[in-house]
Amino acid sequence: MPSPCRASLLIVALLAGGCDQMRNDPRGHPLPETPPLVSTVLSPVRADPRAADYQNNAFQVSNGQLYYHWMNCTGCHSEGGGGIGPSLMDVNWRYGSTMEDVVQSISNGRPNGMPAFGGKMTAAQIWQTAAYVRSLSQHVPQSIRSGRSEGLSVGEPSTLRDPHPYRAVTPKQDEATVK
């Protein structure tokens, strides 16, 4: 094959690799037939194949950012720093940091005041919001994280934040931290 052809094939292959990250699928996964998570015990939840679909797609994370504001998550968690609810930006996770754990937190609520959004948001919305929540603490690569907020913001976009994991430094911690 002549070399321009090879070069363009290489470029196309590289681009195709990144296409999934930017694919815009407004209908989202899952379709209603897939069962929702039902476990309410604080134990490791079985891995769910949907997790990869949501957290590796910029559109899903960006939709999650929209719902993070619409569902008043900012009222208690601010833009990730916390305020009434705990911080979502640091390495401390009371109830687990995997996608499945976060989906369960949002869907069923948690005992110390996290409301249950299970019947109030669709499953796809909850997965999208969970993907966004995880993106606040660098669990999601920078190429997928949202670079701007939906409206004006007094803070910085998350893509500009310090990429190093942060643990709130206060002696005398009294809560168990589950990673």
Next chain:
Amino acid sequence: MRRLAPLVALLALGGCHGQQAVLGGGGRDDALFGGLWQIFLIVTIVFYLVVLAGLTWAVLRRREGGEAVVRTTFYIWVGVVSLTLVGLSIASWLVDRTMNRAAHTGLTVEITAHQWWWDVRYISPGHPDQTLRTSNELHLPVGVPVQVILNSADVIHSFWIPNISGKQDLIPGRNNDIVITPTRVGIYRSQCAEYCGLQHAHMAFDVTIEPLATFQQWWGDGLLPARAPATPEQKAGYAYVTTRECATCHNISGTPATGKVAPDLTHFASRATIGAGTFPMNRGHLYAWLADPQRAKPGNKMPEIGLEPDQLHAVAAYLESLK
């Protein structure tokens, strides 16, 4: 030439009639603009004919002598054209000033554009409890100048009721305003006129111009809370709508559904279209919308809820009752 004239006339008439027609003659601004347009049309037709005549004459009656022969004619022609251009500019400027100097009588409507729907709020100064919030429709009294304050929640949109006035952008971070004066009773269609995303083409709303008394009646009815469900199916729909996903985003006055980020549904069934002009309001399209809003208007912010068939019937029955 003779055959061309009716064709020209036909073209001119193309934008003149219909629900969404510039020069349709539904508003004060539109009438002003229509008048200006006619002036321009006539002047340009006259000049076109004169130029054609001059060319024809020059070709047929070619003469030696060159420039000197036509010098005076030339100077006269330049003078006439300049004066005409100045005159047209003055006419245009006058019309523009007249449009912008419109009086403001106290009816204020605030429109916030979202992707891809319109949030409309009627303000009664001094009476905050008379504030009426509705979505995707605009009712206005005929003959009354209305100040429309325009704001956007996300990207730039444009407010345009072709029959009534020109366009005005809705720019995030800025309150634009436009004063419009509808002059003819009727139902018109408005369309977002600035590309704003995937569903820009489906961001219209219906404008109803009615007599003042009818308009005030409509406003008063709009302030009433939503109708209570009557039949068992409507009651089941009410139970779903007010306790499940619908209530999180939509507002239905007088019920526990108090979400504020999506169109107001209090008098949903009285509107002419669903989804900001995407579909006409009828049962079939309502079912289609509720069953799969992403198929109906891909990319819009309402997710697919995943209603079971009986829930779908119940919710549709309830929403249809919200007149």
Next chain:
Amino acid sequence: MARNRLAWGLLAALVIIVAVAAVIAIIGRGDRATQPLTAYTAPALAKMPAAASVPGVPGEWHIPAGDYASTRYSDLSQITTQNVGQLKPAFTFDTGFLKGHEAAPLIVGSTMYLITPYPNVVYALDLTKPGAAVKWRFDPKPDPKSQGVACCDVVSRGMSYDNGRLFMVTLDGQVIALDANSGAQVWRTPIADISKGETVTMAPLVAAGKVLVGDAGGEFGVRGSLTALDEGSGKIVWRAYSTGPDKDVLIGPNFHPYYAQDRGKDLGVTSWPGEAWKQGGGTVWGWISYDPELRTIYYGTSNPGPWNPEQRPGDNKWTAGVFARDIDTGQAKWFYQSNPHDLYDHDDINELILLDMPVDGKMRKVIVHPGRTGYMYVLDRLTGQVLSADPYSYITAYTGVDLKTGRLQHNPAKEPVSGRVVRGICPAPPGGKDWNPSAFSPRTGLVYVPHLNLCNDNALSQPNYIPGTAYLGVEAKMYAGPGGNRGVLTAWDPVRRKAAFEIKEDLPLWSGALATAGDVVFYGTLDGWFKAIDARSGKLLWKFKTESGIVGQPVTYRGPDGRQYVAIFSGVGGWVGGLVSNGFDHRDPTGGLGIFNAVQDLPKKSPRGGRLYAFALPR
């Protein structure tokens, strides 16, 4: 040559312009009066109304405000300006909890009563035993879900004591009467619905046989109310809402507001769009004062909900104002809305100090009230008329209070607008001063106001109302005001209407103040220093570093051994301290409703804590 002259001329002009601009900038720098720390010798003409002292034994502390007039002043004078430097901790007590300790300890006889933040455990300490041993402990077991709807840390601001019983409220709104001797529960009445975001953080007031409890949750779209329960049985006697029709707000024929802006029928509905009054806020989470002679209670209502003002055009009655009500029936006597159509979360729940003092030469019954707006209001407590409103902190958001109409005048350049970030709004949402109460000394005639110097940036967004979640629509970012100090202790002369002296503090002041007859004023800082200053000059006489930042209210009492003790909780938290007490992340400037940005250094300056300190002079 000509070019040279031109250049010199331009340079001279530039120098002159810069000089003039500098002069203007220095002169026009804001509204605050500052005076050097010299001794202040004004005659003390303002005094507390005689009837407003709480019945009981002097040297004890039965309600957080000290007395019904909310002076937070004690007659004890064993600790004076001469010997306060020798103050030492007599005993300490760890509550076992590490959230914000905002409560005031109570002392009745020889027992000290403490209430902790959530889970609101009540301790009774026997002061006759060495080290103040625990006499009993009561665990009310509040609902853990209430922690998720408490805007500003899971605090409790104290209890009240009357006639052998303690009256407390848990975070989830259960009013409980305890037998003070045994700690046994006498009755328990729930008054709040946490599923709507309603909690209770205030210290209930017990007076005239009633227990008065107000709710909290203006940030959650809660419909505010003040409830009166019968002291003996716990039954609800009356409830006055802060929004809605007149019959819910207990507005009847006895209601005579002074200003026209507050007059009209059903203003609690007509000054809101649609049904917004149902999520209108106006909660009563602050302080209540009581005048037994007039049988009237005075209290303020909180901000309207949501914070985003564009969602609620209208005056938004009856939020952000001061009510006067008859204590027996709850019927309103007057109302003054200090902040119609609030734009900045400037509640009006701060303490209302009842004084009899001369105004323009005539003795009048007044209320001295440091507002969140940054103005020190002096109101006539018979009519609600504003006699004066002078700035005690730096203000850019307002240009003044029109005394003829009573209306607060806004600065249009600082009004929040959607789609725009408005910068430099002073005071910030916690206001010129938040809930932490001032103290008044009749010996000096000064009101000691521990307050803030914060400004903020503000951006609006569309709030959504989902019951049980925050209903805000505002993103804020706070920072220090002019001067760089975030806290100030101002000694304000209400008769002369200006500050006598000011003490700048690095961190915001979130603790209450205490004034004593020894002419010593106590207060605490957010990095844990408990300070005593001279009441007349403001000179620092003594300080002690406690284990954690101080957000509580200092009290003083005479111990069983005859010594005067000063007691204070040390345990940082509250709205300003949530960064430490809850381990939040300071990297988000909008965190904690915007306050994290202002106190990013707090985690380094104060660890968490939860300890009561009691200080006394050595024997």
